[in-house]
Amino acid sequence: MSRTLNAWDKAKRESRKMTMITAYDVTSARLAEAAGIDALLIGDSLGMVFAGDPDTLRVSLEQMEYHTAIVAKAVTKPLVMADLPFGSFEDSPAQAFASCARLLKAGAQIVKLEGGAPMVETVSFLSQRAVPICAHIGLTPQHVRQIGGFKRQGKTPEAAAQLLEDALALADAGARMLLMEAIPAELAAEITAKVAIPTIGIGAGPGTDAQVLVLHDVLGLTPGSAPSFSKTYLDGASLITAALANFADEVRGGIFPT
Ligand code: KIV
Numbered sequence: 001m002s003r004t005l006n007a008w009d010k011a012k013r014e015s016r017k018m019t020m021i022t023a024y025d026v027t028s029a030r031l032a033e034a035a036g037i038d039a040l041l042i043g044d045s046l047g048m049v050f051a052g053d054p055d056t057l058r059v060s061l062e063q064m065e066y067h068t069a070i071v072a073k074a075v076t077k078p079l080v081m082a083d084l085p086f087g088s089f090e091d092s093p094a095q096a097f098a099s100c101a102r103l104l105k106a107g108a109q110i111v112k113l114e115g116g117a118p119m120v121e122t123v124s125f126l127s128q129r130a131v132p133i134c135a136h137i138g139l140t141p142q143h144v145r146q147i148g149g150f151k152r153q154g155k156t157p158e159a160a161a162q163l164l165e166d167a168l169a170l171a172d173a174g175a176r177m178l179l180m181e182a183i184p185a186e187l188a189a190e191i192t193a194k195v196a197i198p199t200i201g202i203g204a205g206p207g208t209d210a211q212v213l214v215l216h217d218v219l220g221l222t223p224g225s226a227p228s229f230s231k232t233y234l235d236g237a238s239l240i241t242a243a244l245a246n247f248a249d250e251v252r253g254g255i256f257p258t
Contacts, residue, residue: 003079005110005132005176008038011209012198018210020081020200021218024050024067028215029074039079041212042068042108044086045141049216055144059085061099065106072107081134081177082108086142089113093125100131110176114140116166120173127174135170137163138204139182150227152203154183164191171195179212180204182229203229 011018020039023029024046032040046067047059061084068082082103089096100111111126112134113119123133138153147153154160164187167178178199180188185205192199192208201208217226219236226232250256 003077003109005079008079008177008198008210011038012196018198018200020079020210020212022046022049022212022214022216023071026070026074029071029078032215033075033077037078038210039081039212040071040075041112042071042080042082043112043214044083045214047085049214049222056141057086057145059083061085061088061102064088065102068103068106068108079110080108081110081112082106084111084113089122090115093122096122097126097129097131100126100133104131110134112136112177112179114142116163117169120166120169123170123175124173127176132176133174134177134179134200135167135175136179136181137166137170137183138180141181150182152182152184154187160184160187163187164194167191167195171197180208182227203227 008018018038020041021032021037022043022045023032023040024042029040042064044056044059044064047053047056064082064085072080084096084099088099096113103111110132114136116137119135123135126133139150141150144150154163163183170178175197177197178195180191180199180201182203185207188201188204189207198210199208200210200212202212213230216222217230217232219234220232221236223237
């Protein structure tokens with residue numbers, strides 16, 4: 001049972017690797033649960049993967065609430081984490097609390113927000129008000145227009161030192177988990193060793209406590225657009241296209257229905 005944050009804390013203490021995958025709908029949530037995945041992330045990546053946008057910026061809190069409720073009621077075993085979308089938390093800790101409350105009421109057990117040092121005060125405010133937070137640092141896709149693309153982070157010694165400082169400050173502020181995206185493996189491993197909370201990596205090497213990937217990338221449903229650090233475990237696009245073409249051929253050929 002990986003449903004509780006305590007189970008994740010225990011796994012870290014016991015050096016057991018944990019797994020997380022994105023889920024936006026009931027079918028994928030149930031498949032991931034059946035596969036024994038430890039946590040489901042209703043990520044704002046749904047703006048790109050589900051809605052076809054070029055980035056995650058258009059995702060609304062209402063959309064996150066909708067998908068969170070669907071996933072949360074579909075499963076009983078995995079931990080359910082939901083993203084705060086761009087524009088729903090940056091203004092003030094009070095704005096962040098109101099948005100988190102909506103995602104928790106929708107069924108999330110922990111809420112993820114993007115940002116380093118500027119979010120420390122907000123994380124502290126939320127953690128004192130019964131909101132479990134996962135802080136997301138490194139490549140933070142909501143900052144893509146400021147960064148100028150989906151670029152790896154923490155490459156210079158100064159940038160790496162800043163990320164380490166941010167991670168320690170966020171953990172001190174009460175974050176229950178830390179997600180690190182597209183940063184050097186050695187840095188992610190160093191941060192993992194220095195914080196007591198579970199770390200989750202994506203494109204951050206093997207040294208984090210858990211790994212997360214986007215389900216559609218894992219299943220090969222995003223050929224040509226999956227990030228290089230992801231791994232495809234199924235040629236889903238070819239298999240599904242072939243099955244659909246088969247259906248169309250049988251209908252056109254009078255084979256189905258009989
Ligand atoms: O939105 C998302 O799916 C994410 C993962 C890529 C970590 O934040």
